[in-house]
Amino acid sequence: MESRVLDGNAAGGLLLELFGVELTAAPCVCSGCGAREEIARLDVYVDCPGVVIRCRHCHNVMLTIVRGPERTWVDLRGTRGLEL
Amino acid sequence: MRTLGLEVDGWDSHRAGQHLDVRLTAEDGYQAQRSYSIASAPADPLEITVERLDDGEVSPYLVDDVGDGDAFEVRGPIGGYFVWDGDEPEPVLLVAGGSGVVPLMAMARHRARVGATAPMRLLYSSRTWDDVIYRDELESLGIEVVHTLTRGQPPGWTGYTRRIDDDLLREVAFPASDGPRVYVCGSTRFVDAAADGLVRLGYYPRSIRTERFGATG
16 A cells, blocks of 8 residues: 655644644754755655654655554654754 | 534634544544544634545544534644634635645634635635535635536536646636735645645745645545
């Protein structure tokens, strides 16, 4: 099955629950190409084990979130900065 | 298609364009969660409009089964990017594909509710006339509405009959020089086609706010 590409709006609820703040309007800088875009303007893949957020310009993986029954793993290696 | 009024404990208000997440939990603990756009204006009682997807896990319940007084889990309101607060003077272009009209309807209702003066125009692509959501109300909100019906048209239809393309956008959209704000919502393919077309017309990419609707049932 081809993974559907949505956008950061679709991850808004999950991010709100994890971080306690609205993040879709928060600018985020890609560590791959340096592009700065609001999270709403990033590509979000939801048909994977977890949620994968990629840069729309260079497709670098900026953020992954994997939820387990008792804990959640967040990988932010692909994000150089997040403005709140 | 069904519009549901919700009462949520501790719900303050929302901004036009935001969505919420509905989570259903089965007796065996299995959970399914989906996002639904808020259809109502912030000043009005909270409503969502749900499109029934036959193979969905959540929408058939919300459309066919849920009744007065039933309870389920809601998370939200969500979103701070795809929102319009009504106090900006720029003209607003709304571009909807199918049920992508729902968050844009919240903006149109909000504009009417607060008496905002920003010109607002909705370009709304549907398969057929019967698929047009909020058909009658759209005519009463004081905004310009342009329909395109891509799969079938009623007898005597004189409007657009094709998918949104650059020529259609050029005819319907405000001139880029007016500095409009744009909100596009629909399937990923629809949203990307509309946004790319508007950029080719000279729209500044950052003036185009998009929300890709996932048909996740």
